Amino acid sequence: DIGFRPDIEKILRRCPTDRQTLLLSATMSDEVLRLAQRYQRDPKTVQITPEIPTVARIRQSYVAVEEDRKLPLLLKLLETEQPRASIIFVERKRWAENLYRELRQTIKGVSMMHGDLPQGMRTKIMEAFRAGKIRHLVATDVVGRGIDVKNLSHVFNYDIPEDPDAYVHRIGRTGRIGADGVAIAFISPDQGHRLTSVEIFINKLLDKREAPGFEGVRPKDLPQPEEIKAPAAPAQPVFGRRTKKYSNRL
Known part of the structure; x- marks a missing residue:
């Protein structure tokens, strides 16, 4: 999402078929998971950080x-x-x-x-x-x-x-x-x-x-x-204004 994905895909397409691929990411967004599914075969997941980083301090x-x-x-x-x-x-x-x-x-x-x-x-x-x-x-x-x-x-x-x-x-x-x-x-x-x-x-x-x-x-x-167990998107905006998502906001 910060511009590296096309370069990563270009490199992976040129790698030999017989290889070991390690994918390291701070978070596993949908984009990262799609990248893993496309270029990794039967990957194993190792999680070394909690799902929500500590913010106690x-x-x-x-x-x-x-x-x-x-x-x-x-x-x-x-x-x-x-x-x-x-x-x-x-x-x-x-x-x-x-x-x-x-x-x-x-x-x-x-x-x-x-x-x-x-x-x-x-x-x-x-x-x-x-x-x-x-x-x-x-x-x-x-x-x-x-x-x-x-x-x-x-x-x-x-x-x-x-x-x-x-x-x-x-x-x-x-x-x-x-x-x-x-x-x-x-x-x-x-x-x-x-x-x-x-x-x-x-x-x-x-x-x-x-x-x-x-x-x-x-x-x-x-x-x-x-x-509330999970934040659900309201049928009507809480403050009366519809929220838009932007795919290229960075």
């Missing part, structure tokens, strides 16, 4: 905020929280570019990463981020998995993902190697169902942060995680 919370107040809220939190380093996750490439342009007018040490950037540029950005030359990274899920930054203290879900598994992997960038981490999700009025799905998935209610002047409204009487 991460302080998770959400802020109900109107969509047009997200940027001022982010700037306020960056000022009050003073993160050592942070990743600010957005849902689409275009949104990453727009937010990056807004932030760099106000704060220093900010950069951006998404799947359309050349690999060489992505590598340089990550090296600068790890070295502390970049303090805040606006990114899509292209950095949601497999990225290790030692001093990353905060993860901001500027756009909370539709997939709860993506949320877990995003916040898993912080709180690593015994360190504490902070994860803050911005929830606009049409995204309450996404928050509920995340809470059910991790079996934990996120703390609500008060943000005077930035408030959005979360509906009353939302089901608690223990009341």
Whole structure:
């Protein structure tokens, strides 16, 4: 989903028929499973990590905020929280570019990463981020998995993902190697169902942060995680707006 699959398939097609193939993946998405079924014969599965990564050391919370107040809220939190380093996750490439342009007018040490950037540029950005030359990274899920930054203290879900598994992997960038981490999700009025799905998935209610002047409204009487076995897609959107999925959002 970050552009490697065509290259992997090209290499596999040129490999000899008589071979041993090991497939290593952080998660087994439908795409990865289809790749395994196509190129592996009677594969054995070895799982060495829990299904849901531990997030016990991460302080998770959400802020109900109107969509047009997200940027001022982010700037306020960056000022009050003073993160050592942070990743600010957005849902689409275009949104990453727009937010990056807004932030760099106000704060220093900010950069951006998404799947359309050349690999060489992505590598340089990550090296600068790890070295502390970049303090805040606006990114899509292209950095949601497999990225290790030692001093990353905060993860901001500027756009909370539709997939709860993506949320877990995003916040898993912080709180690593015994360190504490902070994860803050911005929830606009049409995204309450996404928050509920995340809470059910991790079996934990996120703390609500008060943000005077930035408030959005979360509906009353939302089901608690223990009341629902699995998040079901509502027949009507929880907040009255239909949610769209994008196949190429990174």
